[in-house]
Amino acid sequence: MTLKNDQYILGIETSCDETAVAIVKNGKEIIANVVASQIESHKRFGGVVPEIASRHHVEQVTIVLEEAFTQANLTIDDIDAIAVTEGPGLVGALLIGVNAAKALALCHNKPLVGVHHIAGHIYANQFVTEMTFPLLALVVSGGHTELIYMKEHASFDVIGETLDDAAGEAYDKVARTLNLPYPGGPHIDRLAHEGEATINLPRAWLGEGSFNFSFSGLKSAVINTLHNAEQRGETIDPKNLAASFQASVIEVLVKKTYDAAQQYNVKQVLLAGGVAANKGLRAALTDAFQNSDIELVIPPLSLCTDNAAMIASVGTVLYNKGVRGDMTMNGQPGLDL
Numbered sequence: 001m002t003l004k005n006d007q008y009i010l011g012i013e014t015s016c017d018e019t020a021v022a023i024v025k026n027g028k029e030i031i032a033n034v035v036a037s038q039i040e041s042h043k044r045f046g047g048v049v050p051e052i053a054s055r056h057h058v059e060q061v062t063i064v065l066e067e068a069f070t071q072a073n074l075t076i077d078d079i080d081a082i083a084v085t086e087g088p089g090l091v092g093a094l095l096i097g098v099n100a101a102k103a104l105a106l107c108h109n110k111p112l113v114g115v116h117h118i119a120g121h122i123y124a125n126q127f128v129t130e131m132t133f134p135l136l137a138l139v140v141s142g143g144h145t146e147l148i149y150m151k152e153h154a155s156f157d158v159i160g161e162t163l164d165d166a167a168g169e170a171y172d173k174v175a176r177t178l179n180l181p182y183p184g185g186p187h188i189d190r191l192a193h194e195g196e197a198t199i200n201l202p203r204a205w206l207g208e209g210s211f212n213f214s215f216s217g218l219k220s221a222v223i224n225t226l227h228n229a230e231q232r233g234e235t236i237d238p239k240n241l242a243a244s245f246q247a248s249v250i251e252v253l254v255k256k257t258y259d260a261a262q263q264y265n266v267k268q269v270l271l272a273g274g275v276a277a278n279k280g281l282r283a284a285l286t287d288a289f290q291n292s293d294i295e296l297v298i299p300p301l302s303l304c305t306d307n308a309a310m311i312a313s314v315g316t317v318l319y320n321k322g323v324r325g326d327m328t329m330n331g332q333p334g335l336d337l
């Protein structure tokens with residue numbers, strides 16, 4: 001038996017290579033959080049293969065749904081609304097989650113709420129503490145690098161974004177050059193802590209006052225450094241190269257986030273996305289905001305990479321604002337925030 005005044009939102013996330021279902025109580029409490037990762041299946045290809053991702057989602061989605069209800073000890077009757085990632089992401093992958101959500105909503109007469117994946121990453125912070133507006137979110141994932149200003153709930157103003165590669169993408173590409181397994185971010189992070197930033201690599205500031213990012217020049221510089229050394233018959237310590245690459249990424253991310261937080265006079269800074277799991281970034285941001293009035297919020301590691309609790313968290317806010325999806329909902333690979 002559940003109390004009527006408690007609100008339970010079911011979240012479904014299938015935008016990339018994790019099939020995830022979660023149940024969140026009253027927007028704050030995670031009752032179930034199940035993530036089936038496909039990383040092992042994509043590893044040998046060095047990245048996510050969309051066809052394989054879709055097939056895994058089809059196989060996994062009902063199993064993961066059942067597991068979430070078992071974990072929560074609830075049934076679909078207890079659920080107030082179904083929130084699902086509508087986009088952005090791989091279209092074939094998104095469609096599996098969207099169709100599962102639509103089928104559940106239709107069969108059980110439940111409200112449906114479409115969620116933007118990046119909004120989800122930001123709202124993972126709601127499980128740490130209450131959001132205080134205005135705030136600034138630094139979103140760093142495999143597909144996105146953005147500084148987002150929020151004056152209130154569900155209001156997203158992108159004040160800076162990457163002009164080329166996302167931070168996570170740069171990590172994964174550099175890792176690949178160093179023959180590290182996919183996804184490379186955690187491996188570079190580990191190596192970086194064992195090495196020293198002895199190699200001079202560029203920082204893309206993109207002009208005074210710009211909150212945009214660029215990582216493709218840095219990625220090329222890493223590749224050139226390796227190739228040039230190879231041609232000269234020298235070897236470069238991958239630990240030092242990883243440390244130098246990470247130092248460049250972190251310096252730019254932290255400085256731009258700090259400057260934007262000051263300029264926009266925010267009360268909170270939220271870190272979000274898969275790269276938020278980076279130990280160096282977490283430590284450098286903590287240092288930067290240590291003596292400031294701005295509260296820095298960093299999600300626990302388990303909520304940094306893709307999960308459905310974050311989708312249910314935004315879903316709760318949108319549902320309570322009256323946002324509703326219908327049976328025309330579709331996977332939208334290029335959905336704007």
Ligand code: KG4
Nearest residue numbers: 141142143168183185274275277278305306
């Ligand atoms: O948010 P996410 O799970 O998926 C997307 O929405 O893209 O982010 C995945 C990205 C990958 O590029 C992965 O290499 C990166 O997050 N990542 C990291 C770390 N852990 C995951 N990058 C740097 N350091 C880490 N510790």
Ligand code: ZN
Nearest residue numbers: 141274305306
């Ligand atoms: Zn993500």
